[in-house]
Amino acid sequence: MSDERHAVRDGDCVSNVAAEHGMLPETLWRHPDNRSLREQRKDPNVLEAGDTLVVPEKSLRTESGATEQRHQFRRLGGARLRLRLTEDDRPRANIPFVLEVADQTVEGNTDADGFLDAPVPPTAVEGLLRLQVDGREELVRLQIGFLDPLDSEKGVRDRLRGIGVDAEGNLADALRRFQGKVGLEPSGKLDDATRARLEEVFGQ
């Protein structure tokens, strides 16, 4: 067998591709043939449809252990969601949530800064987040792994939407709204300063 080339689709990132091929994300991302993609994308969690990942051939690893004993092996890898929930730009602190992803349910509370951190199956693509806010239930539907890189238009719109800016129409108008919100010159252009602020505010 030889290395395989995986054409990235919507919803793909290194975690799920690695899991589908039975290897660790680091093994896949650090493979020498993925160097150019690594340099282009920087972030293994955000790939774009059309990218190509080279999946190396699996290698055999040997562990020795005494007979007549039980040995425990822990599977590495996996994935997580890390969300920050805010309301009108203020943290939604300590609010109860239920996260339903695949057949797994995670319950908890956001932390004091509104962060929610939960493990998810590496191949999960859809999720439903139920929030209890002042006795009301709010629903957030998630498409996991669908965030595109910031150098694509969809990636910019994804981030603007997360921030709460209407990004459906003209992108320049949406950028102006964001720039006005964060105190940048409302040029409507995706310049370096705007890109950096988008990444900073959205978190990725």
Add this chain to the structure above:
Amino acid sequence: MTAHVARLVRDNTQSFNLINTRTVEILFQRSPNLGEPARGIEGLSFQVRDSDGSLLQGLQRTGVDGRARVPVREGSALLDLVLGESVVTTYRITIRDEPIEPFADPAPAGLTLTLDPRKIRKGLARRLRLLGYQIGDGGPEGNGVEDPPPPAPPPPRPASAPSSAQRQPVAADARGFVLVPGPPIGALVIDGGPAAPISRELDKAILDFQSDEGFFAEGFEDEPNTLNRLESRVAQLVS
């Protein structure tokens, strides 16, 4: 709409994805001048959906003042009024990040004569609408906040023909002054030029507001006391 988020490798503890919800408070009220001191409509059932139609918040009821807290993600949401198990009305809620039109720039000094009258008209109409006055459903936004085009310039006058003023009937008052034909009744004259005629609904809303506030109901849309009171009522509403 569905939030697109990243699936992070397990040891990533730095990145996060923001989901910011903006809350809009909407007041359902009875029309003014119905003689009821409490205008809020309590107990209306409503639900909120994302702009793609998926449920964002299940059934709630308006409070004693008719207030509905509407979570909005990604800039817009759908608010359904529910009667029994049926949706009877749906409002699309879109957040305008731009401020509503000011009365004056700077406000409120120099209010009447230095501004574009259409700008005043829009600001006035939006505020009356916010307060629950009925201003109709005309205009490009279909909400009564009209932004009519400026009046067309008069056609060029032929050199030998009599002027339009000369051809129109004129009247003289008892003292012998000639009354030159002016803008149509109901039109506003600001800064020397006529604005588009005010809609019947907006005209009535101004009168209703002035009446409700104990002002002399003369209907002038640029009357400073009326505008100042309107501004303070809106400020009370959103405070």
